[in-house]
Amino acid sequence: MGRTTSSAQDEIDKEQQYVDRVYERLGGMVERAAAVGQEGRQRGLLDYTGEIKEDDYRSLFERDVLVDHAVRRLAVLDAQREGLVFGRLDQREGVVRYVGRIGVRDEEQEPLVLDWRAPAASVFYQATPVRPQGVIRRRVLRCLGQRVTGVEDDLLDPDAAPEDLVVVGDGALMAALTAARGQQMRDIVATIQQEQDLIIRAPSFGATLIGGGPGTGKTVVALHRAAYLLYTERRRISGGGVLVVGPSSVFMSYIERVLPSLGEHEATLRSLGELVDGVAATRRDSSAAAAVKGSLRMRRVLGRAVRDGAPGTPQEFRIYAGGLIRRLDARALDRVRIDVLRRGAQRNRGRAEATRTLLAALWSQGPSGRSRSEFDDEVENSAAFGAFLDAWWPMLSPSVVFGWLADPDRLGSYAKGTLSPAEVSTLLASWDGAKEPSIEDVPLLDEIDSLLGEVPRTGPEREPWDDFGDVPELKSAFDRQVRPEHSVRNDGYAHVLVDEAQDLSPMQWRMVGRRGRHGSWTIVGDPAQSSWPDAPEATSALDAALGRRERRQFTLHTNYRNSAEIFAVAGRVIRQEFPTLELPNAVRTTGISPTHVAAEESSLPSSVGAAVRGLLAEVAGTVGVIVATHRVEQAGDWLDGLDDERVSVVTALASKGLEYDGVVVVEPAEIVAESTTGIRTLYVVLTRATQRLITVGAEGVWSG
Numbered sequence: 001m002g003r004t005t006s007s008a009q010d011e012i013d014k015e016q017q018y019v020d021r022v023y024e025r026l027g028g029m030v031e032r033a034a035a036v037g038q039e040g041r042q043r044g045l046l047d048y049t050g051e052i053k054e055d056d057y058r059s060l061f062e063r064d065v066l067v068d069h070a071v072r073r074l075a076v077l078d079a080q081r082e083g084l085v086f087g088r089l090d091q092r093e094g095v096v097r098y099v100g101r102i103g104v105r106d107e108e109q110e111p112l113v114l115d116w117r118a119p120a121a122s123v124f125y126q127a128t129p130v131r132p133q134g135v136i137r138r139r140v141l142r143c144l145g146q147r148v149t150g151v152e153d154d155l156l157d158p159d160a161a162p163e164d165l166v167v168v169g170d171g172a173l174m175a176a177l178t179a180a181r182g183q184q185m186r187d188i189v190a191t192i193q194q195e196q197d198l199i200i201r202a203p204s205f206g207a208t209l210i211g212g213g214p215g216t217g218k219t220v221v222a223l224h225r226a227a228y229l230l231y232t233e234r235r236r237i238s239g240g241g242v243l244v245v246g247p248s249s250v251f252m253s254y255i256e257r258v259l260p261s262l263g264e265h266e267a268t269l270r271s272l273g274e275l276v277d278g279v280a281a282t283r284r285d286s287s288a289a290a291a292v293k294g295s296l297r298m299r300r301v302l303g304r305a306v307r308d309g310a311p312g313t314p315q316e317f318r319i320y321a322g323g324l325i326r327r328l329d330a331r332a333l334d335r336v337r338i339d340v341l342r343r344g345a346q347r348n349r350g351r352a353e354a355t356r357t358l359l360a361a362l363w364s365q366g367p368s369g370r371s372r373s374e375f376d377d378e379v380e381n382s383a384a385f386g387a388f389l390d391a392w393w394p395m396l397s398p399s400v401v402f403g404w405l406a407d408p409d410r411l412g413s414y415a416k417g418t419l420s421p422a423e424v425s426t427l428l429a430s431w432d433g434a435k436e437p438s439i440e441d442v443p444l445l446d447e448i449d450s451l452l453g454e455v456p457r458t459g460p461e462r463e464p465w466d467d468f469g470d471v472p473e474l475k476s477a478f479d480r481q482v483r484p485e486h487s488v489r490n491d492g493y494a495h496v497l498v499d500e501a502q503d504l505s506p507m508q509w510r511m512v513g514r515r516g517r518h519g520s521w522t523i524v525g526d527p528a529q530s531s532w533p534d535a536p537e538a539t540s541a542l543d544a545a546l547g548r549r550e551r552r553q554f555t556l557h558t559n560y561r562n563s564a565e566i567f568a569v570a571g572r573v574i575r576q577e578f579p580t581l582e583l584p585n586a587v588r589t590t591g592i593s594p595t596h597v598a599a600e601e602s603s604l605p606s607s608v609g610a611a612v613r614g615l616l617a618e619v620a621g622t623v624g625v626i627v628a629t630h631r632v633e634q635a636g637d638w639l640d641g642l643d644d645e646r647v648s649v650v651t652a653l654a655s656k657g658l659e660y661d662g663v664v665v666v667e668p669a670e671i672v673a674e675s676t677t678g679i680r681t682l683y684v685v686l687t688r689a690t691q692r693l694i695t696v697g698a699e700g701v702w703s704g
């Protein structure tokens with residue numbers, strides 16, 4: 001960059017003056033939002049007793065909308081007190097613009113700060129030295145709270161720069177990439193790169209697929225895209241909801257701060273184990289059980305289960321009607337049930353049709369001396385028929401039917417001709433003694449739920465204002481009418497973002513697909529990191545979920561996470577399986593290559609302990625210890641007493657999507673052996689570190 005850097009402090013001081021002005025204005029905005037909220041509350045303080053009338057309801061509704069808007073605005077403004085302004089553009093003809101997490105205008109409504117998602121701010125990310133697009137200098141402001149602590153400049157158009165233009169720093173990107181990592185992912189709003197910005201701002205309709213190797217920013221870019229879509233299409237996307245799906249609850253906690261830090265609080269974040277309401281599965285099945293549960297063949301097995309009779313189903317029905325004793329035996333009853341369900345009725349919704357079919361069968365058993373409708377009335381209104389129906393066609397919940405699968409006789413008959421006896425045994429073993437569903441059980445519960453259908457409501461529909469007994473509850477009308485629930489919406493979202501998509505089994509795709517039936521999609525994945533063994537089956541399930549939506553595919557090419565030295569080792573490993581795989585380019589070097597510490601079983605605890613202690617001293621941020629599943633507890637014991645805030649033990653599968661400054665990989669050969677996609681899983685593990693990587697254990701073929 002070659003220009004003066006001596007006056008960095010002067011530049012920081014100047015920027016501080018501007019930033020102070022913005023915060024002052026923000027303070028005014030917070031006060032106004034609070035005043036609007038207060039006004040809304042006043043409006044709702046109705047003085048009456050007795051029933052709420054429609055007019056009152058409307059006024060309460062308006063009050064709720066007003067208060068809700070004010071509360072959301074306050075939440076956004078409050079969240080943006082940290083690092084509100086992060087960028088400045090010096091453009092031709094002396095134009096200066098500031099870019100921030102939200103837009104702020106001065107008293108005359110002139111922009112003080114542009115929202116990073118506004119069209120006018122896109123040049124902040126798109127301008128390059130080759131195509132400066134009118135930008136002379138791009139500046140990133142580093143802030144701590146409301147204090148400016150540094151500036152990093154890129155001079156994009158030296159020829160157009162005025163003589164007194166000061167250029168400071170080595171560029172913001174490198175500073176961001178070398179910064180220590182914490183427990184949670186941070187936003188990259190100040191340093192989004194051009195190829196990433198194109199993805200973030202791609203049109204919302206259809207499906208956007210983001211590919212690229214490890215550490216290329218797929219996850220972080222997809223999250224910024226969600227924030228961008230919420231900003232540009234607030235009404236459609238925010239109204240219909242955004243669902244972000246990731247592999248595990250650990251991963252969801254890792255990414256959960258990113259959207260709020262961008263001013264967006266409304267997305268629903270769920271791991272694959274939490275997509276069915278009331279279930280929060282964290283346990284993983286063995287890879288053998290996961291392979292069976294994820295396969296599309298389970299649809300058949302579950303279809304049979306849902307058509308089966310409940311335990312204790314009556315074996316016959318007898319009634320004296322129309323002058324005759326009429327009787328349906330077990331076979332006839334089964335036939336009615338199976339026929340009704342085969343015709344496509346959902347089980348909990350099929351009772352009316354089953355009733356019609358039963359009545360027809362009873363009617364056909366002999367003359368009754370009355371009309372068909374008189375006969376039907378007589379039977380239907382009898383207490384015996386009502387009691388029989390409740391026992392024969394009970395309303396079922398998914399967990400009840402799911403429980404039937406653990407019965408060897410039932411499962412054997414559902415799986416006949418579809419699963420092998422060994423696969424049936426694998427399933428039974430996975431449920432033996434299990435106290436709660438595994439992550440791989442959740443799509444089965446969801447499939448059963450979709451086959452059962454909702455239990456029809458009985459009793460009169462409730463008027464919305466019936467719920468309004470407790471008037472002072474401020475947001476209830478709004479919540480009930482506009483945003484009915486915070487639970488997972490089974491009727492689908494306006495936008496669904498799926499991360500680590502390469503790992504979704506076909507049954508998981510069906511579960512996620514139901515939630516994006518009518519929406520647009522962003523799908524993030526890297527096949528080389530896949531742990532689902534049957535790639536073609538998963539691809540066809542993805543195709544089914546996306547249907548005929550238009551697709552746009554992007555590939556990211558720069559690895560921002562790993563040092564070049566670390567990625568060289570990981571690259572050698574994955575090339576064993578994919579010799580011609582195109583790898584991303586790791587741009588940052590540390591001069592320190594990964595090391596291997598040879599250790600036997602007996603020396604493993606001390607070797608791992610020493611490696612972790614060494615890394616804690618060398619890096620400023622987090623250290624991850626990655627182990628095969630059976631070693632998690634053991635490794636926790638080895639590291640007892642070390643800094644819990646900085647050290648975490650995770651399994652290879654749970655490490656997907658995460659990153660640490662230093663990583664210790666324990667017994668890489670075991671990690672390869674335990675996974676059905678061995679080398680690919682090891683590739684994931686070896687690409688989690690930003691600064692230092694140590695492998696401990698036996699040498700092996702894994703090292704290439």
Ligand SMILES: Nc1ncnc2c1ncn2[C@@H]1O[C@H](COP(=O)(O)OP(=O)(O)OP(=O)(O)O)[C@@H](O)[C@H]1O
Nearest residue numbers: 176188191192193214215216217218219220560657
């Ligand atoms: N433009 C950028 N500026 C600063 N940091 C960035 C940028 N792009 C990516 N990063 C950082 O690189 C790291 C990797 O990003 P991310 O986890 O999104 O990659 P990924 O492609 O999803 O990785 P993987 O597939 O290995 O899980 C993160 O720390 C992220 O913040």
